[in-house]
Structure formats: C-alpha cells, structure tokens
Amino acid sequence: MMMHWFVIIIFFISFHASNSAGIVIKYLPGFQGPLPFYLETGYVGVDENEDVQLFYYFIRSESDPDHDPLMLWVTGGPGCSSISGLLYEIGPIQFAADRYNGGLPTLILRPDSWTKTASIIFLDVPVGTGFSYARTTLASRSTDIQLGDQANEFMRKWFESHREFASNPFYVGGDSYSGITVPIITQYISDGNEAGNEPYINLKGYVLGNPMTFPEETNYQIQFANGMGLISDELYKSLFHKCHGEYRSEYISTSNTECHQNLEWYQECIRGIEKLHILQPCCATGNPLIKLPTQKLLNEHRPPPSSKCSSDIRICLVYYWLNEANVREALHIRKGGRPTWIRCSLDMNFTRTVYDVRPYHLNLSKKGYRSLIYSGDHDMHVPHQSTQAWIKDLNYSVIDRWRSWKLNGQVVGYTESYSNMMTYASVKARYLNVLISKGAKRVN
Incomplete structure (x- = not known):
C-alpha cells in the first residue's frame, strides 16, 4: 500500500507576555547569512500575575504556513530545553559535525526538517527549563498537572497575538518524558475548548515518540534485552x-x-550499553543530565574534553553557543532571567505527580482526536514492547493490521492502526534520522 511519510506527518500531526508578541530573528551567530526561514522568539507570562515566564522558539512552515499544521513541541526530561528538539531532532538548523576548536560553533541547515511541512512552537516547560523562569519562589514550583495548565494558558495567549494561525490544524508533540506531559496538555486544551475558553484552538491530535506512559514500562527493558541478544x-x-x-x-x-x-x-x-540507542557507543553525555561542560569550563571558553562519541561533541556545542552573549542578544533573552543556560535542569522545583497516562489516552480517544505513536526499535530506555503493551491495554480493535512501511523500496519500520484513530509506527534504528529529516520523501 503506497503512502507518503509527508502524509503521515500532516495527517496525524495534521508571545505573548503582557507586553510582547515575540520578536522576529533574521540572523543567528554561527549561521552564515540571513536565516532562510521565519524564526521568532519570545516570552509569555502565565499563572497568577504572570509570575511564570515561558520562553519559546517559533518557526513558521516553509511550505504553506496559512494552511499547514501548527504543532507545540515539548522536549522530555522533565526539564530539558525545547531547543533540543529544534537543533538535534526536527528543526531546520543543526550544528556542523566539526570538532569544537574554541570558537563559535557553526550552524548549518537540516535539509528536510519537519518545518518543511508544519509550523512548530518549541516551548521551554516546565518553569525553570531552558530560558523559562519564575519571578517568585512560589511560581517556581510546578507539577505535571501545573505544566499542562500552564501550557494551555500559554497557547491561548500565544494565539491572541497570532490570530492568523487560529484556523490551522493544531497538534501537541514530544518524546520520552513528554509521553506523560503531552496527553495532559492535550486534555487541558480540549477541556478549555469545551468550556468556551477563548481563543478557540483547532486541536486535532497529538504525536509521541518513545513515550513514557505507565509505571510497568521498565519491566519491558529485560524483554527487550533478551530479544536483542544482550x-x-x-x-x-x-x-x-x-x-x-x-x-x-x-x-x-x-x-x-x-x-x-x-x-x-x-x-x-x-553495562557499557547505550540505553537510548543500543547500537551507538556508550557516550559520556548519552545521558544529557551528566558530564556536561562546567561553569568554569564555559567561563574559560575551553573546548569540551575529547571524545570518541560525536553525540558528546554535539551536545556540548549547544552550551558554548547559547551561553555566548551575542547569541543571547540575537535571541532576545532577558537579562536577569536565567544567568546560565542548561540543557536539562536538575535543580528545578518540579514534582512528578502523574505516573500513568493511559486514562488520558482513553479520554482523548473518546473525544475523537488522532494520535501517532512511534518508537525507534533500538531504544532500550522506553522499549517498543512497552509502548505496544499500553496501546493494547486501551482495547481498541485493529483496523489496519501490522505491516511494513517503506522508503525508496526499503523496509524502515512497521505500523498498525486502531479504531480510536491511533496509529503506531516503529522505525528501524538506521532510519531514525530518516523519520526526522526525510519527512517529505515518498514512502510506501
């Protein structure tokens, strides 16, 4: 059966602070020449007295922004900045693979990012993530539920100053820990629509990659290890x-x-296996929360330690880039918000309160929202067996049975669809970048 991966993205995923509606960025340090896409950054104040200031990056679709889907992207963690999604996963720019020599890291285009066919808001949530900050100690506290409420408020306020996107199909997306927060955000937006909150958001569904979902999923890591011969x-x-x-x-x-x-x-x-991608070398920074550049290293502007892992170098580069004064100025980062940018914050005042979001999936399914759930088949941290298990727990009938999907005649994964308008897709490890960077290519 012929289909386009482009169609999958469209079909299934298809600043306002009190004094600002966002600022358009035309040039970025490290990128040669003007940006060939629309980039906007800004803060939106939410919560009581707008004491929570949420920072976002917005990239307009490079195809048909008047009609293409609009997606809110939330990176996992919790507490990992959404620029991880922008620079390392689905955005239009990325760091060049050169070794860092002490200068400003170089940015290059990612030819086939998701922004080729969708407009994306990359949001730093919860408060304390990336450049988002709180103006009071009380406002710095958050939970999964507060995150969902604040993200809903963010979107309502964002649409107030971006009315031109009001009719675009809207989706919420994320991966890893965002498997917990994305269904909650989607539920809050849906509830707000039903309550008559303005502006109305044209919510169509959500997208999740290797999503944390329920407590028992770690049990499937051993099943995965056996199946992979570990x-x-x-x-x-x-x-x-x-x-x-x-x-x-x-x-x-x-x-x-x-x-x-x-x-x-x-x-x-x-021991020695990289859980996030078992075929990759076990890198010091494979876990984004450890062994990253220290403040002393950043102040001295010294290169990160040598590493055999290219992912180590790439993850370090964003620290050297975003902590440059001219980069912060270009992005219009407020002074006094967060003095040092950290990719994944460990010192947030965040409390996990939701451990099982299967009830959210069930409720959203009953409301008729579409969903695309995908798994890289070499991720041991959230293995595909656990994702398939909770999907089966929802107890919806199969309407398109398990089959392969292809790119240029090659099998790159497997897919199955269900009567609740949910589609599951696995992606072979070597094609993980294809899923991200070849979104507009023909697939059958």
Missing part, C-alpha cells in the same frame, strides 16, 4: 520465573535473593 535465554527465563515478571526493585522482596542475584547479572550484561 542477555541469554537462560538468564531471561530465570529472571522471569524468579522475579515473577516484576523487575522494579521497590516491588521485589528483600528475601527473594535469587531474583536480586539475577538482576545483578543482568546489570553486568548491559
């Missing part, structure tokens, strides 16, 4: 029988020594 069949069978299929330490009795011993063996087997 542990032996003997160990897998022993783990299953001795631990009774429950591998979370807080649920295993201290007296169950055989289970604990098997888990220690399992941990030894996967």
Whole structure:
C-alpha cells in the first residue's frame, strides 16, 4: 500500500507576555547569512500575575504556513530545553559535525526538517527549563498537572497575538518524558475548548515518540534485552520465573535473593550499553543530565574534553553557543532571567505527580482526536514492547493490521492502526534520522 511519510506527518500531526508578541530573528551567530526561514522568539507570562515566564522558539512552515499544521513541541526530561528538539531532532538548523576548536560553533541547515511541512512552537516547560523562569519562589514550583495548565494558558495567549494561525490544524508533540506531559496538555486544551475558553484552538491530535506512559514500562527493558541478544535465554527465563515478571526493585522482596542475584547479572550484561540507542557507543553525555561542560569550563571558553562519541561533541556545542552573549542578544533573552543556560535542569522545583497516562489516552480517544505513536526499535530506555503493551491495554480493535512501511523500496519500520484513530509506527534504528529529516520523501 503506497503512502507518503509527508502524509503521515500532516495527517496525524495534521508571545505573548503582557507586553510582547515575540520578536522576529533574521540572523543567528554561527549561521552564515540571513536565516532562510521565519524564526521568532519570545516570552509569555502565565499563572497568577504572570509570575511564570515561558520562553519559546517559533518557526513558521516553509511550505504553506496559512494552511499547514501548527504543532507545540515539548522536549522530555522533565526539564530539558525545547531547543533540543529544534537543533538535534526536527528543526531546520543543526550544528556542523566539526570538532569544537574554541570558537563559535557553526550552524548549518537540516535539509528536510519537519518545518518543511508544519509550523512548530518549541516551548521551554516546565518553569525553570531552558530560558523559562519564575519571578517568585512560589511560581517556581510546578507539577505535571501545573505544566499542562500552564501550557494551555500559554497557547491561548500565544494565539491572541497570532490570530492568523487560529484556523490551522493544531497538534501537541514530544518524546520520552513528554509521553506523560503531552496527553495532559492535550486534555487541558480540549477541556478549555469545551468550556468556551477563548481563543478557540483547532486541536486535532497529538504525536509521541518513545513515550513514557505507565509505571510497568521498565519491566519491558529485560524483554527487550533478551530479544536483542544482550542477555541469554537462560538468564531471561530465570529472571522471569524468579522475579515473577516484576523487575522494579521497590516491588521485589528483600528475601527473594535469587531474583536480586539475577538482576545483578543482568546489570553486568548491559553495562557499557547505550540505553537510548543500543547500537551507538556508550557516550559520556548519552545521558544529557551528566558530564556536561562546567561553569568554569564555559567561563574559560575551553573546548569540551575529547571524545570518541560525536553525540558528546554535539551536545556540548549547544552550551558554548547559547551561553555566548551575542547569541543571547540575537535571541532576545532577558537579562536577569536565567544567568546560565542548561540543557536539562536538575535543580528545578518540579514534582512528578502523574505516573500513568493511559486514562488520558482513553479520554482523548473518546473525544475523537488522532494520535501517532512511534518508537525507534533500538531504544532500550522506553522499549517498543512497552509502548505496544499500553496501546493494547486501551482495547481498541485493529483496523489496519501490522505491516511494513517503506522508503525508496526499503523496509524502515512497521505500523498498525486502531479504531480510536491511533496509529503506531516503529522505525528501524538506521532510519531514525530518516523519520526526522526525510519527512517529505515518498514512502510506501
């Protein structure tokens, strides 16, 4: 069956602070010449007295912005800046792969970003993420529920100063921990529409990649490890029988020594494996929360430590770029907000309060919203088995049974669709960049 990946993106995913509606950026330090796309940045004040100031990057569709979908993108973490999505995943620019030599990192175009066919708002949430900040101690506190409420308020205010996008199909997207927050945000926007909140948002659905969803998903990591040949069949069978299929330490009795011993063996087997992409080298910064440039290193403007991992270099580059005074000035970052930019904040006053969002998926399905759930098939952190498990828990019938989807005649993944207008798609590891950068290419 022939189809376009372009159609998938369109079909399934198809600043206002009190004194500002955003500022258009025409040049960026590190990029040669004027930007060939529309970039806007700004702050929107939300919460009581607008004490929460949320920062965003907005890129207008390069095709037909008057009619193309508009998407709010929220990076996971929680607390990882949305510029991660812009620079490393789906945006129109990226860092050149050159080694850092102490100068300003170089930006180049990503030829086939999602902004070729959709307008995207990259939002720093929750408060304390990226350049978003709070004006009071009380406002600095947030939870998953508050994040959803504040993102809804952000969008209402953003549309007040961007009325030209009011009729565009609107979607919410994200990955990893955003599997928790995106359904909540989508629910709040839907509830606001039903309550008559203005302006009305033309919500059509949501998009999630390798999404955290429910507490039991970590149990599927061991099933994934066995399927990928990281542990032996003997160990897998022993783990299953001795631990009774429950591998979370807080649920295993201290007296169950055989289970604990098997888990220690399992941990030894996967030591040195990059969980986010098991085919990649285990990099120091594969986990974005550790071993990143220190303030001293940034102040001295020294290159990051040498690394065999290109991802280490790329992740470090954004620190050197966004902490440059001229870059902050170009992006119109407010002075006094956040003195040092951190990609993934560890010191946020954030409390996780929602651990299972399957009820949100069920409720959104009943309301008729579309959803696209995709999994990179070599992600061990949120394995595809766990994603397929919670989708089956929703108990909707299959309307388009499991089949391959192709790019240029090659199988790049598998897909299945359900009666609640949800589609699941897996993506083979080597084509993860294709999913992102070849969005407008023909797929069958």
